Amino acid sequence: DTAVSQTPKYLVTQMGNDKSIKCEQNLGHDTMYWYKQDSKKFLKIMFSYNNKELIINETVPNRFSPKSPDKAHLNLHINSLELGDSAVYFCASSSSGGNTGELFFGEGSRLTVL
Amino acid sequence: AQSVTQPDIHITVSEGASLELRCNYSYGATPYLFWYVQSPGQGLQLLLKYFSGDTLVQGIKGFEAEFKRSQSSFNLRKPSVHWSDAAEYFCAVKRYNFNKFYFGSGTKLNVKP
Numbered sequence: 001d002t003a004v005s006q007t008p009k010y011l012v013t014q015m016g017n018d019k020s021i022k023c024e025q026n027l028g029h030d031t032m033y034w035y036k037q038d039s040k041k042f043l044k045i046m047f048s049y050n051n052k053e054l055i056i057n058e059t060v061p062n063r064f065s066p067k068s069p070d071k072a073h074l075n076l077h078i079n080s081l082e083l084g085d086s087a088v089y090f091c092a093s094s095s096s097g098g099n100t101g102e103l104f105f106g107e108g109s110r111l112t113v114l
Numbered sequence: 115a116q117s118v119t120q121p122d123i124h125i126t127v128s129e130g131a132s133l134e135l136r137c138n139y140s141y142g143a144t145p146y147l148f149w150y151v152q153s154p155g156q157g158l159q160l161l162l163k164y165f166s167g168d169t170l171v172q173g174i175k176g177f178e179a180e181f182k183r184s185q186s187s188f189n190l191r192k193p194s195v196h197w198s199d200a201a202e203y204f205c206a207v208k209r210y211n212f213n214k215f216y217f218g219s220g221t222k223l224n225v226k227p
Binding site for chain 1: 146148150152155156157158159160163202204206208213214215217219220222
């Protein structure tokens with residue numbers, strides 16, 4: 001069973017379109033994240049939700065809208081896609097309690113905007 | 115503000131040689147430190163982590179890392195590299211009980227046969 005799964009793995013779309021990426025974790029974690037990895041492999045946090053509540057919202061354009069219907073799911077919707085949105089988007093989860101708290105990552109969703 | 119520096123963008127080692135990847139962090143309190151590995155086309159996998167106690171921590175795949183508070187470093191080591199270790203390696207830091215992770219820019223490891 002995949003611990004953190006995200007779909008789709010690949011998206012190719014035109015500028016101006018809207019797209020969504022879905023993420024689910026079966027680890028029982030209470031915190032989920034979206035990270036963006038650019039072409040230079042730099043990982044940048046975008047959003048984080050704890051028990052469906054937004055707790056981290058970095059300086060991300062408001063074309064990006066995360067939604068967490070429950071603590072096991074975190075989706076990312078992107079409106080009016082731009083060329084600069086091309087990247088790999090990683091979903092991750094962690095537990096805010098206990099003494100670990102490390103991130104568990106999905107395999108990534110590679111978005112290409114043409 | 116917290117930050118993580120990985121000074122080496124690329125490293126090439128021969129198979130069987132030893133490896134050390136550098137990581138320095140900037141943080142005001144005792145950090146939680148992590149090393150992750152990313153194989154091509156894959157997500158990030160945790161290699162090891164440090165929270166407290168023994169400053170030399172062992173991880174998966176034969177990796178270890180040493181926390182040196184005086185040098186603000188958490189360098190990753192492996193005594194004998196295998197071709198399958200070729201990947202991108204990321205160092206990360208977070209604060210206790212706060213779920214924001216700061217990642218370094220990564221070090222790409224190439225392994226020569």
